[in-house]
Amino acid sequence: MKRFVSKAVLAATAASLMLVPAxxxxxxxxxxxxxxxxxxxxxxxxxxxxxxxxxxxxxxxxxxxxxxxxxxxxxxxxxxxxxxxxxxxxxxxxxxxxxxxxxxxxxxxxxxxxxxxxxxxxxxxxxxxxxxxxxxxxxxxxxxNDSLAVKKIFMEMNRLGITKIAVLAGNTGFGQAGKGQLLKIAPEFGIEVIETEVYDKKATDLSAVVAKIRANKDVQAVVNWSVVPAQSIVIKNIRQAGWDVPLFQSHGFGNIKYVELAGAAAEGVIFPAGRLLIADTLSADHPxxxxxxxxxxxxxxxxxxxxxxxxxxxxxxxxxxxxxxxxxxxxxxxxxxxxxxxxxxxxxxxxxNFSATDHNGLDIDAFEMMTVKDGKFVAYTGK
Amino acid sequence: MTIELFIQYCFAGLTYGSIYAIVAIGFNIIYNTTGIINFAQGEFVMLGGMISISLLPLMPMPLAIALAVVITMAVGALIEIIFIRWLKNPSVLRMIIITIGLSILIRETAVHIWGEGIRALPYFIGNQVTAISVFGARISPQVLVVIGVCGLMVVALGLFFKTTSVGRQMRACSANRTAAVLCGINTRNMVTFSFVLSAGIGALAGCVMSPITYSEYDIGTGLAIKGFTVAIIGGLGNAGSAVIAGLLLGLIEAFSVSVVPLAFQDAIAIAILLVILFVRPHGLFGSSEAAGLKEF
CATH class of the missing domain: 3.40.50.2300 (Response regulator)
Known part of the structure; x- marks a missing residue:
């Protein structure tokens, strides 16, 4: 009996000890x-x-x-x-x-x-x-993923009937990766990249390179892939040159600062991005x-x-x-x-939607095409 | 190459060239009075742009730019008085290292004041898309402002060094420091003055180029390297040759785009610098005899 009691006490003590952390x-x-x-x-x-x-x-x-x-x-x-x-x-x-x-x-x-x-x-x-x-x-x-943004851009180009494009990319990891994806995926959409240039992230003026790609009369659209402020200089130089070519940007453009820097030149730029940028105009039933x-x-x-x-x-x-x-x-x-x-x-x-083979979990619907209107991001509705 | 494209490249080159030239002139002024390269020159350009942008909400733009130039000049004076003036017979190497330290100090201070964001002054005339048509090429009016200000600055400096007493004293200082002291010129004041002058020139450049290039706390380093290249190519110590070398480098860079990828643009500038250092170390327009007399 005595042994039983001590055992019970021991068990209770152990239990209480285990309970303490919880x-x-x-x-x-x-x-x-x-x-x-x-x-x-x-x-x-x-x-x-x-x-x-x-x-x-x-x-x-x-x-x-x-x-x-x-x-x-x-x-x-x-x-x-x-x-x-x-x-x-x-x-x-x-x-x-x-x-x-x-x-x-x-x-x-x-x-x-x-x-x-x-x-x-x-x-x-x-x-x-x-x-x-x-x-x-x-x-x-x-x-x-970059490749989803690239596909989103190419889908829009197919819709607009654009087949020959120029690619300008910043020389950062983001720019280089995007340029690689653009070149790799373009043939799948029947698009030909006929000019590629890489610019420095500290570039101060890019009017010379803009003049160069503009001289190629076959260019129907420009993709400017970068996440650094120099991307605004490209936009400015293109519009300054009076070149109203369709201008596509990457999701790295999704910062209102870059729109402010490019000012009037940013109007009409088309780019894919997450819906956060247009949160205020999203319909209430969207998930x-x-x-x-x-x-x-x-x-x-x-x-x-x-x-x-x-x-x-x-x-x-x-x-x-x-x-x-x-x-x-x-x-x-x-x-x-x-x-x-x-x-x-x-x-x-x-x-x-994560899975054992997909550790990003997002599909192409994560992107929405957007444009700039009156200095603000708005959903792109096509021309 | 069509005539349009040719003119477009020319103006792009003149834009880069003018900016490089203004930075190079700043290098030259300080080199003339002290015999050193002031590696904080690019930071003066950055300060001019950033201060004017900060002042803009408080006052009209011309006043903001003027005040920014004055403040930067004061910073230039302060730097010289605190870090350089009290040195007794400093070696050239020591002073150069001090200026490198100063450039880092100014840059880090700028991060604390303005953060890492990028800013810009508004365009002086029109906006981001305004352009003037020149023989079919389209040029932003701001480009003409930059080129014009650069030209005016060179003329004004030329007059200053030729006609004013202070300008002549500074030239005497650069020609022969000991002789200048013997003539009763206060060489220490001249050194301070050269820092003030080059800070002012840098700041003004920083303001007029801001709408085109944007302003950021670390734009100084890149500009200093290009300005230094131009100063060496032209021959250290001569403002006129700096302008010619600057425009030359700008044009070479702009036209290089038509034959090699843009990514090589900076490599071209540095390659030219190396060639000049090997073949004509006194610069394209400098005299080898005069260079031989200098300590550095």
Whole structure:
């Protein structure tokens, strides 16, 4: 009898010990590696601010399943070397549940293997297709694939009967990747690229190269693929030359700053982008409408700056992670599996349907063709 | 090549060329009085553009530009007084390293003040798409403003150095510093003055080119490299030759686009610089005898 009592006491003690951690609110540690400063700060800045805002919101609501979120944001300054050391630090020392970021494709590719080896889910905010193709089991990304934007542009060209085009690309990773995709996919749509030029991201005036491609009378449209401010110089120089050729831009044009810089020249530019840019004109029954409106208005009232699609990528990454943690709990492997099985999640970039073979989860419907009218982004309705 | 295309390339070249030339003139003024290359010259151009853009909401554009030029001149004076004036017989190398440090310092300060965003002054005449037709080629009026301001600046500087007392003192300083001291010229003041002058010229250039090229905290470095190339090609120390070399380089760059991909444009400038340094180290228009007398 005495033995039985002591056993019972022991069992009760053990049970209570096991119960203690569950009863006490835990914290969920999430890391983020973002280019808050440096050349890619136009990406990392809005991304970091978005994460800060979302963490504040979710903790005010009591966290995820009662656990508070602790966000550790590391500023990589777009340097791959820094991204590598931060990734190791976050995985090994901080033992974070998952990492959001990095902002740029170059950094993401450098830490892809580290997150894979550390078995830590990585939700990148960078665009390049190589991040998720081939698929690495722990690596995901939220921005839409370049090839989808290219296809969207070519579909519109087919509709307009354009077959011969010139391609101008910035000399950044984004520009080079886009140029590669344009050249690769063009034949599928019966389009011939007859002029290609690459310009420096610090270019100051590009009227000479514009004069050169204009001299080729066969050019029916120009695609200007870049994510740096120099893309506005191209637009300006083309229109200054009095050349009213159809001008297509990439989704890297989705920043109202670039429209302001190109001013009157930006009118009528056609480009594919996520619907965030036209959130205010989206019909209310669209699956993305409600969340886009609330994100844009929350962000803009909190930070007093225009919301961009880039901040939206961080919104998607964080919200996907929250959804996964809600079902899978605070466990790296279970969270990874939960993200992979996430279906029909409407984010800022589109409706995500992840699978074991698709770690981006977006299809071509994530893009909408847009144009610039009176200095504002509006949905493109065709000529 | 059609005549239209030829003229279009010419004006593109003259635009780049004028910008390079103005930066090169700034290099030359400081080189003349101190014998050093001021690697913070590009930062003066950046400051001019950024300050005028910040002042624009408060006042009309001509006033904003004038004030930006004055503020940048004050910055130039301050830099010289704090970092260079007190040095006793500084070596050329030491002063050059100081200017490199200063360029980084100014750039980093600019990031803290203005952030990394890109800005621009509005076009002086018309807007982004306004163009004047010249023999079928279309030129933005702003291009003519840049070329005009560059021309005016060269003439004004020429007059300043030839006719005014301060200008003559500065020339004496550059010809022979010791002799200038013996004649009672305060060479230290002349050095300060040369920084003020080149800061002012850089700032004005930064304002007039801003609508075309945009302004950003780090545009200075690229401009300094091109301006330096032009100064070397023309022969260090001569404002007139800097203008000719600048326009020449601009035209070569513009016409190079018709034969090689745009991506090689900067390589061409640097290749020309190397050739000049090997073949004519005193520059296209400089005299080798005069160059031989200089320390650097």
């Amino acid at each position: 009863a006490m609110a835990g914290t969920i540690k999430v890391g983020a590696i973002l280019a808050v400063t440096g050349g890619a700060s136009f990406l990392g800045g809005p991304e970091a601010r978005t994460l800060e805002m979302l963490v504040e919101e979710i903790n005010a609501k009591g966290g995820i399943n009662g656990d508070k979120v602790e966000m550790i944001i590391k500023d990589s300054g777009a340097s791959p070397e820094k991204a590598i050391s931060f990734a190791k630090q976050l995985i090994e020392e901080e033992k974070v549940l998952a990492i959001i970021g990095p902002s740029t494709s170059g950094e993401t590719m450098k830490i892809k293997d580290i997150s894979e080896a550390g078995k830590t889910p990585l939700l990148s905010c960078a665009a390049a297709e190589v991040i998720v193709n081939p698929v690495a089991s722990y690596v995901f990304k939220t921005p839409q 993305q409408a409600a969340l886009l409106k609330s994100y844009v208005s929350n962000y803009e009232s909190k930070y007093n700056e225009t919301a961009s699609t880039f901040g939206g990528h961080a919104y998607d990454a964080f919200t996907i992670l929250v959804k996964a943690v809600e079902t899978a709990g605070n466990d790296r492997d279970k969270v990874r599996a939960a993200v992979e099985n996430l279906q029909g999640f409407a984010g800022t970039g589109g409706v995500f």
